[in-house]
Amino acid sequence: MRVRVTEYLDLAIPERRWSCNRCGRDLGPAERPYKEGCLIANRDPREVHPVLAADEEFNFSFDPEWVRLVEFYCPGCGTMVENEYLPPGHPLTWDIDLDLDAFERTHREVPEDTTSPTVP
């Protein structure tokens, strides 16, 4: 069974593997960060965020000496699964580290929810 955990991540149980929600490509064991199964790029943020004030130190875009745009792609379909804005060389973020025993227990007990979200 595959459970959709984020916009782009599925988690298969009992296999305990991450996969891409869009193409199904395996992204590695769920005991480890899914980012280890992605392709990763270190980009100059100005490639995405327009510089409004040309030749100015402060210009409404990011300063690439202070922060880099780190993009994580699904190696199967090239979907950008996640990104981070980090100072150059700063360690990455292990953002989702699930208790897989509890996860498996919970999701085996209830059928997969295919309905639209409900208003609380």
Add this chain to the structure above:
Amino acid sequence: MSLMDRIKLHEGLVYDRHPYGKAPGRDPELLTRGIEPPSELELEGMEQMSLLELEVFQHKMTSIVEEARDVYMALSISEGIITGDMNASVFTPEGDPAVVATGIYFHTLLNYGQVKYVMKYYRDDPTVGLQDGDVYFFNDPTCGGVHTFDMFVTAPIFYKGVLVGWAEVGGHQGECGSISPGGFSPRATTRWEEGLHIHGMRIADGWELRRDILDFMLNSVRNPFVFASDLKARVATCKRIRDRVLRECERRGAAGVAGGLRKILAVSGELSRQRISKINDGIYRCVLFNDGVGQESGLVRLPTTVIKQGDEMVVINQGVSPENDKGPQHCTWHLMRASMGVYLFTYFFRGLAPNIGLLEPIKVLVEGPSVANCGAEVAHGEGTTISAMNVQNLHVIGSKMLFDSEHRLSVSAPFSRNLMIYVYSGTNSYGYRTANFTGTQNLAGQGARFDLDGEHASGFYWASVTDAGEVEESDTRLPVVTLARTIDKDFHGFGMHRGGVPSVEISSAPKAGCQLTTRGASDRLSHNPGIFGGYAGPPNPRFVIRGADVFRQMQSGAQDLVLTQYNLARNRPLEGDYHFDYSSKATEDFAEGDLFIDSAGGGGGYGDVLERAPESVMDDLRDQIISADVARDVYRVVFDEELLTVDVAATDAERQAARQDRLSRGKPFDAFVEEWSQLRPSEDKLTYYGSWPEPNVDSYTKPFWGQFE
């Protein structure tokens, strides 16, 4: 095994309390002890009240504080209060916030410390005491407040001699006698530069303000007329709350009201646990960085780790940059905790009544001494910069927690926190001295949602349900002339769903001139992350044009003058000296014609830009919130630039090519880390950071941060 066993806190630092101790007027233990156990009176009332009756009671109490909010906003003449940077609430007799109005939630998740101080130290002190009609004032950030410019009053509510609760009202007054007019003092380095500090002082007997106390306060600030007027508005509003609650006492008796308030907290705690228990257990993380400390630029780190297990959560800030002596961006333990309410109440606990009971299952561990849990002597005025970074982290984490739950509707990128605050001071049109910011702070962009774009010009970061007010009115109250408010271009986070755009305010000094102090963060980076591949909202530095010929051009009937941030920054259509600056600037004088370009920043995006519907990209172009460059180069849409029609087949091919580009430039994890780990910011950027990359660890080489077990 407890997930907490995987967390190893650093030795020699504090996490569950402040790094400072007791002092006259200050008892930090009161700030960390949590909700008081029910008193006998409260227990009696709790037993009497059924859950159905509690619903009726809670609704009534909520209507009382919502009415108080309207009363306070209507009576005030402070810009911050009028536009909603305020709150009103009812506390339990023991001093815990039980019913909170819409507004700044964290205001009333804070002020329990001062009320409990009165209960513990003054109530039975013969030189002070506690009686009906007493009113206490407080604004000291180390005693339970925010910063000195957020000022509150509280009054006990006695019914037939029995204490049944407290009324509390306050908000962003602004001017407080600090070194910069209007409160925010971005160059302050100690608390002694931040003006009036009052821990909790009785200012009224029998609802009458004491003349000697009032004179002392008015003599301590630059705007005595505004200060006095707002203080009286606050006291009047407190009295309104008290009068309304007493009517409820007539119906329910003292025990009924006191017990009802306490039962609201107990039930809220249970509802909070129920909500938390439905979320996947695990460890979740997010990190943000700041690019300045006040007087100087420099990287500062604020990481957030959330451990969710069963029906409890632990929020940990570990690996925080140390205190510095160069500015006011220092937060207190209690402000870090209270600020979380801004996200939790609005999104995470959506649908549950906001009060401190919801925080009962949440343990807070903030590393100190650090910029997030600081000592008493440093400057605290922009502690909210640090606590907001935690709130943004929590928002990202919360969205990742809630996606696989029945509360997916709350999944979104964070609200904009890149607010650049311009504090204007001088003499206004009415002829009195004033100092404050304008309502444009309430026009920030919302983060994109899991199913929708973010709203434009949506609200204030700390109080999303706010209004910016009318510029004609703020122009009379403040020494500034507003020329334009505009939804601006290329100033939000892109994504499958895009972030909301702020309204940018363009204004000038009036004929008599004015002074301006600015505070901000995120000048070279952003505090508005996107989510699930959505891009962040952009940085928001200070932008001023001195000596602009705008009035001359307007007088000459210039028809093609477009007053937008995008046009002014890109094309420089006005003569004048253009200044794009670091946001934390000391007070300066400005003259008529000098232009100020100000906004609260744009929200982050949600999801991959290549999944945004091409027609929605064209809508963004028609709405002039993106440029053709962004449509073409970021969203990779092929379109007719004159007709704005999409070439569907060419767009599909272009986006497929973009995906191939990603697969070509992306590196496998090990290869990426090998190159990435060789990088490091230059030393001048790390002056205030602590050890690189983990501020409290001498050497750290793991590819993911925060792995200390």
